[in-house]
Each structure stands twice: as C-alpha cells, then as structure tokens.
Amino acid sequence: MSELVSRAIRGSFFDFTGTATHPQKPADYARYVEEGLLLLNGGKVVSLQTWEAGRHLLTDKVEVTDYRGKLIVPGFVDCHIHYPQTEMIGAFGEQLLEWLQQYTFPVESQYHCEAHAAEMSAFFLHQLLSNGTTTALVFGTVHPQSVDALFSAADRLGMRLIAGKVMMDRNAPDCLLETPEESYSQTRALITRWHNRGRLSYALTPRFAPTSSPGLLAKVEQLRAEFPDTWLHTHLSENPQEVAWVKSLFPDHQSYLDVYHRYRLTGKRSVFAHCIHLEEGEWACLQQTDSSIAFCPTSNLFLGSGLFNLRTCGEKGIRMGIGTDVGAGTTFNMLQTLGEAYKVGQLQQYRLAACEAFYHATLGGARALDLDDRIGNFLPGKEADFVVLDPAVSALQQMRQANSRDIWEKLFVLMTLGDDRNIAHTWVNGQCVWQPVPEENT
Structure with a gap:
C-alpha cells in the first residue's frame, strides 16, 4: 500500500x-x-x-x-453560477427581468474582448477557490471567447469545471444576439475543442426560454443528440413575470418546463436553476426524466423571486444541488449560501439540518451534476x-x-456564522x- x-x-x-x-x-x-x-x-x-x-x-x-x-x-460543488456577472455582484434595486436589462446585458457585452475575458476568468476562479469551491457549473456569455478564456484558466489549475457559451437569439440587445445557425456552429466548435479535455466538460447553455426562439431550441436539441454526454444548463421558473412571459411566447406548450421537454432537453445531466414557481406537472416531469435542480437561495432572496420548496424536492427524490448564482447571488461562499438556504426553509416550516445542507454542497451537488462517481467524498x-x-x-x-x-x-455553526x-x-x-x-x- x-x-x-x-x-x-x-x-x-x-x-x-x-x-x-x-x-x-x-x-x-x-x-x-x-x-x-x-x-x-x-x-x-x-x-x-x-x-x-x-x-x-x-x-x-x-x-x-x-x-x-x-x-x-x-470540495464544494456550485451547481449554478455566472462568471461574467462577477463584476456586477450586489447591483441594486430590480427584480429579474429589469435586472437583466439594467445590469446583466451591459456587463456581458464586454466579453467579446479576449483580454477582458481572460482577466475576469482568472479573478472568478480565484474567488471560487478562495471560498472552497472546487467544481462549478458555469454560464459564460454569448461570445465564444468568454468560454475559451474560462476553460484555459481552469485547465491550467487542473480544476473540474463544466461551462458553456450562452445561446440567445431574441429579446436581448442586438450586440448579444446570434442566429440559430451561428449559435450551433460556435457551440459545436467549442464542444470539439474543450469537452472531455482534462477535467473540463461542456454544457449546452440556452439562457432561458424567453431568449430562445423555436429555431434556436431546435439547434440545441440537435447538439444534444450529436453530443449526448454533454450537459444542459438553463433557467426555469425563477420569477412570476418570467413564467407568464414564457406562456405568452410559447402558447402551444403546457408549461415552462414543457418548452424544454418538447425539445428533449430534460434528463440526466440537465440542470435547471431556480425552479421556484413550478406546477405539479413540472415537478413530475423533473422526477420522471431524472433531471436536476440548482437551488439558489441568495439570488432568490436578493431579486425577490420567491422561496424554493425544499420539502417537495426532497419528497420527490429529485436531484438537487446548491448554486451561489453570482452575480444575483451575493456571495461565492458556500457556507454563507447554506445559511441562507436554512432561512428559506425556516420561512416554509422546513428545518434544513446541517447534515442535509453539507450533503447538498458536496456529494449531493456532485450527484446533481452526474459526477458523484468522480467527486464528492473521500x-x-x-x-x-x-x-x-x-x-x-x-x-x-x-x-x-x-x-x-x-x-x-x-457544522451548523459553520454554515450560520x-x-x-x-x-x-x-x-x-x-x-x-x-x-x-x-x-x-x-
């Protein structure tokens, strides 16, 4: 030995x-x-x-x-985070849709610059590591160079990271939009370049249904069929106005989740952030398809989005991990994030014990990312x-x-103080x- x-x-x-x-x-x-x-x-x-x-x-x-x-x-596992939003963390005063227009889109427009992307990638990874996070599922921007910079920096550290470029072709500033064909070709090139290189993996990353036309979602479906071992990373039912918007954009679909499900984007290695305002049929679909949820307590509270139902998620046995969701989330630190998760539970008469909280932040998060055969315990x-x-x-x-x-x-003192x-x-x-x-x- x-x-x-x-x-x-x-x-x-x-x-x-x-x-x-x-x-x-x-x-x-x-x-x-x-x-x-x-x-x-x-x-x-x-x-x-x-x-x-x-x-x-x-x-x-x-x-x-x-x-x-x-x-x-x-090492802590962060199941949902936006690296370009690091520089706008703590932005004041808006809920989700207004916050995207006021803060997020202007910041993300800078990532066409390779030097800026490289600088922020290094800063972002340093923030993760200085807070004990060793694996993360990460949003880039619509620019391929944002993902190239992030993967290059993570590869030098030998870090396990899943990331992808945003796919977005409507309902955003013109400088951040692409055609479905451009999105497909750029994403395919990134997958070929980075997926399964060292400890790096690729996530198909349509921002959310409102910025995705049916043509774009069809391209995401095509890529998922071509590269079935990639991840799918997007948002779901974060904000009531967002849910209503999706229903108006996709009137022929039964629900918000049904938009993704119809394009075969549910299933293992599909991670849906937030999931606050789910209908019963959506809970059932997540369970039946073995999809995963990223619970993001600090951002849900910061943007006034609502309270995630920990009890229902647990009772249905749905894979779930914790996301800091920087920059709507207000900390990279998983201990602080678990403390906020406890408070979310308390407001719903759910007692989040330290044992369960640390499970979600480590092996449970690894399971949500389908990585529990590689990371999450000793x-x-x-x-x-x-x-x-x-x-x-x-x-x-x-x-x-x-x-x-x-x-x-x-452990409870650690996650509260x-x-x-x-x-x-x-x-x-x-x-x-x-x-x-x-x-x-x-």
Missing part, C-alpha cells in the same frame, strides 16, 4: 459515503473521522482511515501535511478535491465551537491551489 501513496493529509474529516434520495437520509451515510489520515496517489484518493489505523503505511518518501485542529470536507479512487476549514476564526466562532455538543452542531475567513486551504486534483496570503509585518 505505501508504494501507492505519494502524499498524506492528517486532520479531522467529514464526508458522505453514499448518495441519498430523501432529505433525511444523508445522515445514514455521514462519516466523521476526528483523528484521520487521508492517503493520496497523485490526484486520486487511496483511502481515508483513522490515524492509528493508517500511520504504519507512511514512509520517509510520503509527504505528510498536518491539518490537526482543522476540519477537512470534500472514497478510494475519487478525485482529490477538498477544502480545509478553520472552524473558529473569530472570538464568536471560537466560543460557539467550544460549546457545541457534537459534529452536527459544529461562517464565511470566506473559514477557508484555510483549497486542494484541487491532489495539489494545494489556494491558501491565504500571509500578512506582512508592519
């Missing part, structure tokens, strides 16, 4: 050893190893065991990183993406961690890719 180990990590570990289909079931698979040893071979996990059980496997050739006093969890053979959390970086956190009774309370200060180190593919810059002595 020792010959297969290139590096070892010592500390406390928390993960889930199996996927759950009901919100109360993650606890059955939860694993907490207070004095643990994670053995790695390059970018893969060899094993996680107690320090006493594994210490004999260490040799002088194995580099040991000591994180005692820290809590190590699988089982042998999984990719070595993880975040090292310092659970007590302030006097208040120190007090609450000290008087917490068990791991569940400690935690933020980017709690991220001590972030590891991707078996390498430490982010750590705080030491303060200079003055």
Whole structure:
C-alpha cells in the first residue's frame, strides 16, 4: 500500500459515503473521522482511515501535511453560477427581468474582448477557490471567447469545471444576439475543442426560454443528440413575470418546463436553476426524466423571486444541488449560501439540518451534476478535491465551537456564522491551489 501513496493529509474529516434520495437520509451515510489520515496517489484518493489505523503505511518518501485542529470536507460543488456577472455582484434595486436589462446585458457585452475575458476568468476562479469551491457549473456569455478564456484558466489549475457559451437569439440587445445557425456552429466548435479535455466538460447553455426562439431550441436539441454526454444548463421558473412571459411566447406548450421537454432537453445531466414557481406537472416531469435542480437561495432572496420548496424536492427524490448564482447571488461562499438556504426553509416550516445542507454542497451537488462517481467524498479512487476549514476564526466562532455538543452542531455553526475567513486551504486534483496570503509585518 505505501508504494501507492505519494502524499498524506492528517486532520479531522467529514464526508458522505453514499448518495441519498430523501432529505433525511444523508445522515445514514455521514462519516466523521476526528483523528484521520487521508492517503493520496497523485490526484486520486487511496483511502481515508483513522490515524492509528493508517500511520504504519507512511514512509520517509510520503509527504505528510498536518491539518490537526482543522476540519477537512470534500470540495464544494456550485451547481449554478455566472462568471461574467462577477463584476456586477450586489447591483441594486430590480427584480429579474429589469435586472437583466439594467445590469446583466451591459456587463456581458464586454466579453467579446479576449483580454477582458481572460482577466475576469482568472479573478472568478480565484474567488471560487478562495471560498472552497472546487467544481462549478458555469454560464459564460454569448461570445465564444468568454468560454475559451474560462476553460484555459481552469485547465491550467487542473480544476473540474463544466461551462458553456450562452445561446440567445431574441429579446436581448442586438450586440448579444446570434442566429440559430451561428449559435450551433460556435457551440459545436467549442464542444470539439474543450469537452472531455482534462477535467473540463461542456454544457449546452440556452439562457432561458424567453431568449430562445423555436429555431434556436431546435439547434440545441440537435447538439444534444450529436453530443449526448454533454450537459444542459438553463433557467426555469425563477420569477412570476418570467413564467407568464414564457406562456405568452410559447402558447402551444403546457408549461415552462414543457418548452424544454418538447425539445428533449430534460434528463440526466440537465440542470435547471431556480425552479421556484413550478406546477405539479413540472415537478413530475423533473422526477420522471431524472433531471436536476440548482437551488439558489441568495439570488432568490436578493431579486425577490420567491422561496424554493425544499420539502417537495426532497419528497420527490429529485436531484438537487446548491448554486451561489453570482452575480444575483451575493456571495461565492458556500457556507454563507447554506445559511441562507436554512432561512428559506425556516420561512416554509422546513428545518434544513446541517447534515442535509453539507450533503447538498458536496456529494449531493456532485450527484446533481452526474459526477458523484468522480467527486464528492473521500472514497478510494475519487478525485482529490477538498477544502480545509478553520472552524473558529473569530472570538464568536471560537466560543460557539467550544460549546457545541457534537459534529452536527459544529457544522451548523459553520454554515450560520461562517464565511470566506473559514477557508484555510483549497486542494484541487491532489495539489494545494489556494491558501491565504500571509500578512506582512508592519
């Protein structure tokens, strides 16, 4: 065994050893190893065991990183985020449709510039990693160069990333529109260039039904048939006015989701962000097609869009992950996002336990992206993406961690009081890719 180990990590570990289909079931698979040893071979996990059980496997050739006093969890999975909107996060005063016109479209119009796209890609990935997120499903802009820049930067980091260029041919500024034929050819070229290159994957990304003509959706359907292992990433039922708009644009369809379903865009690896105002038939369609939902609590609250129904999603066993949805979302930090998710549940008499919340942010998110065979926990053979959390970086956190009774309370305190200060180190593919810059002595 020792010959297969290139590096070892010592500390406390928390993960889930199996996927759950009901919100109360993650606890059955939860694993907490207070004095643990994670053995790695390059970018893969060899094993996680107690320090006493594994210490004999260490040799002088194995580099040991000591994180005692820290809590190590699988890297966070962000199931919905817009990298170009990083520079407009916190924009004031609008709901969804007005917000797109006032802020989003003007910002996205800059991404025809390769240099700007490259600069913002680097900044965006740094924000993800400094907040402990190691995998993300990402919107680009309509410009192919926006995706080229993002994939190039992620590839250099060895990061697992799914992304795609926006496909959009109506109801947006002229500078952001394309024909269905242009969208097809540019998207096809990007898939050929980037899909399954290293740890990168491609998502077909029609922005949402209002900016998609039937001709464009037909091209998305054609690409999905040609490249069946790609992802589909779009928005669904975020805002009541949006839902009404879709019904007026597509009067022959039964519902908002039916627009996508008729073009065969539902199914495994189809991820629909928001899903706040779903009809019963839409819940059933998501369940029957094994589609996934990205729950985006901070953006749903920030834009006044509504409250996602956690209880219904769980009871129907629909795949679900967490999305920060920057820039309508107001933080890259998954701990803060989970805290907001808890409040969304409270407003609907649903108690989002820390166990369920951390499941959705790690293995549950991986399952929503159909990546749970590769990431999301510390089982042998999984990719070595993880975040090292310092659970007590302030006097208040120190007090609450000290008087917490068990791991569940400690995790709950982290997701209600935690933020980017709690991220001590972030590891991707078996390498430490982010750590705080030491303060200079003055």
